[in-house]
Amino acid sequence: MRRRSFLKSAALAGAAALPLARAGFAADKPAEIVVMTWGGLWGNALKDGVDAAIEAASGIKVLQDRGASPVERITKLKINLDHQTFDAFQLHDGLWPLAVKEGVVEPIDPASPRLGNLKNVYPRFIHSHWVAQIFSAIGITYNTKLVKTPPAAFADLWRPEFKGRIVLPDITHSIGPDIIAIGALAAGKDAKDADAGFEMLKRMVGQQPIWVKDTDSIMNAFRDEEAVIGLLYTSQTFTVQGWGTPVKWVFPAEGAIAISWGTGIAKNTKNKDWAEVYLNLTLDAKTQPFFTKAFNYPGTNKGSLAELPPELQARVRYSDDELKRLVELDQSFMADHRAEWTDRWNRIVAAG
Amino acid sequence: MVPRVVARKYAAFALLLPPLAFFLVFFVCPLGYLFFVSLHAPSESELYGARLTLANYGAILGDGFYLAIIRRTLLLAAAILALALVLGYATAYLIALLPQRLRLWLLLLLFFPLMVSNVIRAYGWIAILGRRGLVNALLGWLGLSAAPLPLLYGFSAVTLGLMTILLPYMIVSIVNALAAIDRQYEEAARSLGAGPWRTFFRVTLPLSSPGVASGMLLVFLLTLSAYVTVTLLGGPRTKILVSLVYDATTSFEWPRAAALAFVLLVLALAVSAPVFLLRRPDRAELPR
Numbered sequence: 001m002r003r004r005s006f007l008k009s010a011a012l013a014g015a016a017a018l019p020l021a022r023a024g025f026a027a028d029k030p031a032e033i034v035v036m037t038w039g040g041l042w043g044n045a046l047k048d049g050v051d052a053a054i055e056a057a058s059g060i061k062v063l064q065d066r067g068a069s070p071v072e073r074i075t076k077l078k079i080n081l082d083h084q085t086f087d088a089f090q091l092h093d094g095l096w097p098l099a100v101k102e103g104v105v106e107p108i109d110p111a112s113p114r115l116g117n118l119k120n121v122y123p124r125f126i127h128s129h130w131v132a133q134i135f136s137a138i139g140i141t142y143n144t145k146l147v148k149t150p151p152a153a154f155a156d157l158w159r160p161e162f163k164g165r166i167v168l169p170d171i172t173h174s175i176g177p178d179i180i181a182i183g184a185l186a187a188g189k190d191a192k193d194a195d196a197g198f199e200m201l202k203r204m205v206g207q208q209p210i211w212v213k214d215t216d217s218i219m220n221a222f223r224d225e226e227a228v229i230g231l232l233y234t235s236q237t238f239t240v241q242g243w244g245t246p247v248k249w250v251f252p253a254e255g256a257i258a259i260s261w262g263t264g265i266a267k268n269t270k271n272k273d274w275a276e277v278y279l280n281l282t283l284d285a286k287t288q289p290f291f292t293k294a295f296n297y298p299g300t301n302k303g304s305l306a307e308l309p310p311e312l313q314a315r316v317r318y319s320d321d322e323l324k325r326l327v328e329l330d331q332s333f334m335a336d337h338r339a340e341w342t343d344r345w346n347r348i349v350a351a352g
Numbered sequence: 353m354v355p356r357v358v359a360r361k362y363a364a365f366a367l368l369l370p371p372l373a374f375f376l377v378f379f380v381c382p383l384g385y386l387f388f389v390s391l392h393a394p395s396e397s398e399l400y401g402a403r404l405t406l407a408n409y410g411a412i413l414g415d416g417f418y419l420a421i422i423r424r425t426l427l428l429a430a431a432i433l434a435l436a437l438v439l440g441y442a443t444a445y446l447i448a449l450l451p452q453r454l455r456l457w458l459l460l461l462l463f464f465p466l467m468v469s470n471v472i473r474a475y476g477w478i479a480i481l482g483r484r485g486l487v488n489a490l491l492g493w494l495g496l497s498a499a500p501l502p503l504l505y506g507f508s509a510v511t512l513g514l515m516t517i518l519l520p521y522m523i524v525s526i527v528n529a530l531a532a533i534d535r536q537y538e539e540a541a542r543s544l545g546a547g548p549w550r551t552f553f554r555v556t557l558p559l560s561s562p563g564v565a566s567g568m569l570l571v572f573l574l575t576l577s578a579y580v581t582v583t584l585l586g587g588p589r590t591k592i593l594v595s596l597v598y599d600a601t602t603s604f605e606w607p608r609a610a611a612l613a614f615v616l617l618v619l620a621l622a623v624s625a626p627v628f629l630l631r632r633p634d635r636a637e638l639p640r
Contacts (some may be wrong), residue, residue, distance in 0.1 A: 339603035350591040
């Protein structure tokens with residue numbers, strides 16, 4: 001282990017040791033716990049931050065299952081319900097209602113002695129079955145060199161000059177159904193007005209957008225100049241800028257869509273106590289900066305911002321006005337309509 | 353004492369038993385279960401609802417949208433099949449004429465691209481066909497187009513992408529069949545006055561038909577089940593049946609996904625049967 005990594009682990013172990021010492025455990029300590037999550041930079045940030053912390057504090061190794069898409073994680077949990085092989089898993093806010101509905105996630109016990117970090121997390125990020133560790137906002141990203149008149153609102157995505165150069169997540173993307181709510185907002189209606197949203201989708205099809213299945217493809221479309229405008233998170237826009245592409249993120253006039261990512265405990269896990277310890281570590285002010293440094297996502301722990309260098313703090317901080325104007329979509333409503341919306345979306349987009 | 357012939361029969365059966373058991377446990381049983389799932393209503397929290405129904409099949413076969421997707425699936429398969437057959441046969445014919453050692457090297461070369469994952473290959477095509485890709489750069493440099501052409505995300509991009517994967521299967525199947533034909537049959541036909549075309553259609557083609565049929569089956573079935581290339585190069589406007597199976601699973605509509613999978617299976621069987629009948633080496637007019 002390199003000196004720097006060792007010091008990092010030792011600091012994190014210190015952070016984790018106190019709650020571990022006081023927490024009573026119902027089951028024996030396992031050799032490892034299994035966490036389903038994303039790969040790439042995300043999985044690495046999780047490994048360097050949270051996984052290293054739990055291993056340093058308890059000796060438990062973390063096996064990351066990075067092979068399943070978010071929806072497939074729910075499926076894998078579902079088929080393993082009788083003999084659960086997973087302990088914790090991560091999703092974005094839009095899929096948690098589905099995980100709850102499918103019965104694959106344990107409820108959060110706010111009184112658990114192993115969830116001490118909950119008291120430091122902004123209450124809006126604590127949910128009945130999961131807790132967010134980082135958050136961001138979905139707005140408009142555009143190429144400053146190729147777009148003459150900068151966009152100011154979601155409605156600008158429908159401007160004729162962008163025909164064929166718009167990149168959007170398709171319906172199977174984690175935030176795919178958001179385009180319906182965004183369409184409704186762009187039409188001046190309520191985000192839950194699905195009919196207005198689908199009318200706007202029909203108009204969007206005429207704009208011949210590039211529909212992609214994952215966020216990396218959105219970023220690549222900007223880098224390759226396939227697209228000059230599209231939907232993207234604030235954070236990933238910084239990543240594209242880092243590649244040398246002249247892009248800028250805009251907080252839309254209708255309000256940016258709030259999005260958060262977090263952790264839940266697998267239903268019927270054999271290591272529930274340790275899964276709680278793991279979840280608690282995802283909420284730690286010391287581990288959340290690993291994600292902020294990798295993605296420019298602010299953490300949900302009130303103290304995590306203070307752990308960052310000043311320039312990074314300035315970059316990821318949302319103003320009070322922006323925080324007020326973040327649109328929180330009704331994820332339960334959207335989850336209830338996911339199958340119907342997927343079908344309607346396909347009929348409009350895929351029917352050709 | 354068991355007669356030797358009977359003992360041999362038992363031994364042959366014993367040899368067959370492991371693959372048969374494997375096939376039964378890992379293919380037939382899951383397929384049966386899949387069919388069972390397809391006959392149920394969806395459930396909000398379970399894999400499938402309690403009620404038995406044919407509604408999933410009714411919803412697919414009585415709906416213009418699904419029928420359009422089925423048509424698109426068959427059209428794509430037909431386009432790939434036709435292109436692979438024409439290009440594949442011509443290439444295979446030339447390769448079959450070569451000495452055996454050279455032929456083997458060429459076949460090995462043909463399989464080289466298949467050693468790269470379909471995902472990587474698809475991203476390669478994106479780099480080639482994209483707005484800032486090789487083709488558009490070349491067209492711009494030659495002054496043949498003022499603005500980059502939209503070459504990606506359509507039927508033609510998918511066809512091109514799949515052809516590069518599937519053409520080797522067709523070529524190899526036909527080369528093996530052609531190489532096995534005794535050249536004396538063709539020489540006999542020519543010496544009896546048949547022209548090159550007549551010799552080809554009356555002798556060579558019928559004798560190579562088992563290779564053509566197996567190549568067609570491979571290409572057709574692999575096209576029907578292609579997902580990565582179709583998704584990455586075609587986008588949602590080129591969705592085929594497999595894409596809808598995936599979409600149904602992402603919204604946890606398992607019975608619908610199962611029914612779509614069975615419709616796909618029936619399509620595969622319906623087209624495979626006549627292709628299998630193409631195997632007519634007995635049609636060749638051989639000297640007796």
